[in-house]
Amino acid sequence: RDAKKDAYWAHHDLFLSAYALWPTGFFRLSLPDEEDMEWFEANYPGWDAHYGKILREWKALGCEDPKSGFVPIQWLIQNGHQVYVDRVSQVPFCPTLAECSGSLRVHEFNGQKHSFSEDW
Numbered sequence: 001r002d003a004k005k006d007a008y009w010a011h012h013d014l015f016l017s018a019y020a021l022w023p024t025g026f027f028r029l030s031l032p033d034e035e036d037m038e039w040f041e042a043n044y045p046g047w048d049a050h051y052g053k054i055l056r057e058w059k060a061l062g063c064e065d066p067k068s069g070f071v072p073i074q075w076l077i078q079n080g081h082q083v084y085v086d087r088v089s090q091v092p093f094c095p096t097l098a099e100c101s102g103s104l105r106v107h108e109f110n111g112q113k114h115s116f117s118e119d120w
Contacts, residue, residue, distance in 0.1 A: 017092035020072035
């Protein structure tokens, strides 16, 4: 059951986290334009109400222009959405915005905390 849900939503969750982090890395992603967003909604019903809503707000705040000073990861944190990096896959995930089945697990080992998106 979870695999079917993950196949449907996990890559969208990953894009949202990756886009939020691009200013802190050495890569640049573009936001989907309106035509892309229509395609996503047509092929993934419910996409626009969740992801499209966030991406439109980021666009309105100037995230596509590095000179604007808008950093999506700061927006996430200010709105109560922490991004973690899965210790196993090294993939960022945001459990409070995720539509897939993964959920946050933090384990402490030798005094260090490690985040996981699945049971280990």
